[in-house]
Amino acid sequence: MTDYKQEQEMEIEALEAILMDEFKEIHSSESGLSTSNRCFQITLSPQDEEADESTNPSVQLALIFSHTEKYPDEPPLLTVKSLKGIQTGDLKGLKEKLEQEASENLGMAMVYTLVTSAKDWLSEKFAQDDGTENAEEDSAEKDDIIVPHGEPVTVETFMAWRDRFEAELALERAKLMPDSALAAPKEKKLSGRQWFESGRAASKSVAPAAESSDEDDEDIDFDDDDFEDDEDDMLEHYLAEKSDSSAHSSRRGN
Structure with missing residues (x-):
């Protein structure tokens, strides 16, 4: 017989170790879930903003969950709410996405999988502006060909380089030619x-x-x-x- 309580306690311990300050237990009355069981909140930010701790994130999300009696053989109770900068319509779409993933992962501890999915959603949804700027910068860089020393190649500099290259090539060929090929024709030899x-x-x-x-x-x-x-x-x-x-x-x- 499966010991659901033990599996749930082990998952909570693992989440605390991995997420640390982002993970905390909250009262059921704060959760917005219809349950009297223990409830937990995980604070999430987009991946790129999370990497820099000194940056004040422009958006923040709270993923709230509670284990059901037979979890993980049945999905957990969960909801999401905006802590900063997320519209209600976006939250509804994210919740539906996480519920679908939970039903696909029955039989295994899945909360961390849902956390990862929510972070990816935040990064894709709220890093679009930054992505557009980066794309424009990449496009601008492609307009200029960069030589090893960082000098942009223009038509004029390329033509000057080509002339020097052809002159050096001609000189090398001359060095490789036998002296007899470069000397003036000698007088006809006598028998x-x-x-x-x-x-x-x-x-x-x-x-x-x-x-x-x-x-x-x-x-x-x-x-x-x-x-x-x-x-x-x-x-x-x-x-x-x-x-x-x-x-x-x-x-x-x-």
Whole structure:
């Protein structure tokens, strides 16, 4: 057999521990309930106002209840009244809401559930003005894009940033490019044979050879690969020249 009295006493002790100053016992004549049983009043404020104890709440609600003989297998007697700033029509709607929830929670201690529901109702009902202001502030903040240092981005500042970014990007690309891609085109390289023949031509003209400088030597650029490819041709050319020279000397001797 269920010991209803014991369950009710345990719930009252729990509510006192949780709600503390918000919870108190009142005389049945003050409750507005048709009962001679013990009656209790819980003072409630909207959630956001309750968080700041120094704030004088703009609205306050009293949730009043009394256990029935077979509570929690039957709903408690309850009512609500305004302590500050709540209209009678709003109280009627809240009471109907709490009675509906009580019928849905039969079989379990439900008063704290009803308290939570009443607080949520207060927050939704009486924080609408603050919510509207917050929504307007959020909308205004979205109009300005905020950079990490808190500077609003305008069209002008964005364009200036983009120009700097593109310049820095071009500089980085230039650093990554090989030097040969940035240098002016070099003179066409001489093959081994061309280098050899240019040397012969220079040897036949004493004056130009005497006037040549280190800078001229530096300007002559040849490809080692081409030189190796033409090595045999150079040897043949040299031997042919030497043979022609010997034959010419022999004819002069005769």
